[in-house]
Amino acid sequence: MAGPVMEPMLPKSFLISAVRKETPDTFTFELAPANGGIAPYGPGQFNMLYVFGVGEIPISISGDPRKPQTLAHTTRAVGPVTKAMSRLGRGDSLGVRGPYGTQWPVAEAAGRDVVLVAGGIGLAPLRPAIYHIMANRDHYRNCVLLYGARTPQDILFRKDLAQWRASTDIEIHVTVDRGIPCWRENVGVITTLIPKAPFDKLNTVAMVCGPEVMMRFTVMELLQRGVPPQSIYMSMERNMKCGVGFCGHCQHGPTFICKNGPVFRYDLIEEWFAKREI
Amino acid sequence: MIKKTLEPILVEHEFFKGLAKKHLDIIVGCAKNVRFEAGQFVFREGEDANEFFIVRSGKISLETFAPGRGAIIIQTINADDVLGWSWLFPPYKRHFDARALLQTRAISLDGACLRGKCEKDHDLGYELMKRFADIMVNRLQATRMQLLDVYGNSK
Numbered sequence: 487m488a489g490p491v492m493e494p495m496l497p498k499s500f501l502i503s504a505v506r507k508e509t510p511d512t513f514t515f516e517l518a519p520a521n522g523g524i525a526p527y528g529p530g531q532f533n534m535l536y537v538f539g540v541g542e543i544p545i546s547i548s549g550d551p552r553k554p555q556t557l558a559h560t561t562r563a564v565g566p567v568t569k570a571m572s573r574l575g576r577g578d579s580l581g582v583r584g585p586y587g588t589q590w591p592v593a594e595a596a597g598r599d600v601v602l603v604a605g606g607i608g609l610a611p612l613r614p615a616i617y618h619i620m621a622n623r624d625h626y627r628n629c630v631l632l633y634g635a636r637t638p639q640d641i642l643f644r645k646d647l648a649q650w651r652a653s654t655d656i657e658i659h660v661t662v663d664r665g666i667p668c669w670r671e672n673v674g675v676i677t678t679l680i681p682k683a684p685f686d687k688l689n690t691v692a693m694v695c696g697p698e699v700m701m702r703f704t705v706m707e708l709l710q711r712g713v714p715p716q717s718i719y720m721s722m723e724r725n726m727k728c729g730v731g732f733c734g735h736c737q738h739g740p741t742f743i744c745k746n747g748p749v750f751r752y753d754l755i756e757e758w759f760a761k762r763e764i
Numbered sequence: 765m766i767k768k769t770l771e772p773i774l775v776e777h778e779f780f781k782g783l784a785k786k787h788l789d790i791i792v793g794c795a796k797n798v799r800f801e802a803g804q805f806v807f808r809e810g811e812d813a814n815e816f817f818i819v820r821s822g823k824i825s826l827e828t829f830a831p832g833r834g835a836i837i838i839q840t841i842n843a844d845d846v847l848g849w850s851w852l853f854p855p856y857k858r859h860f861d862a863r864a865l866l867q868t869r870a871i872s873l874d875g876a877c878l879r880g881k882c883e884k885d886h887d888l889g890y891e892l893m894k895r896f897a898d899i900m901v902n903r904l905q906a907t908r909m910q911l912l913d914v915y916g917n918s919k
Binding site: 511562564605606607634635636640661663665666667669670671672673674675677678682696697699700703 | 839909915
């Protein structure tokens with residue numbers, strides 16, 4: 487279990503031990519502490535990563551919680567901090583605060599079907615949950631991963647996907663919004679995979695992660711399929727600054743995404759979810 | 765013989781669930797098994813649209829061709845999906861190419877024959893129209909979501 491962070495506002499220095507390019511604009515860093523160890527973390531939690539002299543941003547942990555020697559973070563270069571991050575290489579240092587936030591309900595899902603719905607880079611925060619499920623496969627019934635990406639070139643973690651597929655412990659369906667001639671899998675939006683996915687609607691835990699608009703449509707489709715709102719979990723994103731619920735930047739209705747989330751049970755945020763004024 | 769083997773499949777299919785026996789009998793009478801090898805076209809853009817398909821296994825891409833870009837896949841159709849609604853609306857022409865991506869087995873339904881039956885029996889026409897409307901709404905919603913480009917770089 488993840489414990490409390492002792493010095494929540496003080497970054498620790500980490501060194502980049504490996505860089506893996508996942509797609510043309512997405513990369514994974516493996517980070518090792520310059521001194522000391524890595525605080526235990528759970529699937530779904532995030533760290534604040536600090537590029538010295540540029541800024542600090544929240545990034546979900548994408549590595550295996552059972553391998554605490556290094557931290558893995560998968561990032562898409564879109565803003566000033568992530569673009570600066572993309573220019574770093576092996577041996578460079580980063581500040582790390584965390585881990586913060588709530589976790590995917592891997593314990594609550596025991597004995598039930600699990601459907602993981604990931605869109606785009608949303609596969610990264612779900613990957614620790616998949617590692618956990620695969621390592622404890624006999625705790626769960628049917629496990630299904632539905633993954634949507636923009637194009638075949640944007641698919642993350644190809645090696646993992648191939649390994650998970652080969653294991654037959656999890657059924658995986660991948661779809662892209664825009665196909666190319668050599669693509670032989672699905673073309674169409676992620677929601678089109680939900681009606682036929684093999685899970686028992688009343689005995690399933692759904693974990694959803696991706697852009698908020700994708701999660702909105704996914705939740706609608708899950709509800710349409712008959713999954714109860716209290717069985718749907720999602721990882722929310724807002725402008726997180728402190729990471730510990732002090733600053734209020736990530737307020738979402740009566741909650742703070744950084745402290746009460748990022749993983750929320752849908753029925754607990756339903757009232758505020760998709761409200762454009764929030 | 766064909767009718768005997770296809771009837772239980774069509775009766776069980778989600779698309780036809782709830783249809784009256786007399787309507788199912790008409791539909792079964794318009795059905796036949798078909799098979800497409802990987803790479804084979806099911807139909808081509810601009811062709812007469814005189815049938816639709818219930819996919820039993822395999823995968824079909826719905827695509828169009830753009831000079832300089834090649835074949836652009838718009839959507840894939842999988843097992844249990846319904847392919848083709850142009851047979852229902854004038855001018856009864858295909859708007860896209862459909863090509864089997866994998867070896868595909870399907871049930872072909874004679875749309876030209878069913879059009880005539882629907883004109884004579886509006887209850888059958890209404891039942892089919894309701895079912896196709898549902899498919900069209902779902903595909904319209906999916907297309908809208910596709911247009912949103914939800915994974916694009918918004919910055």
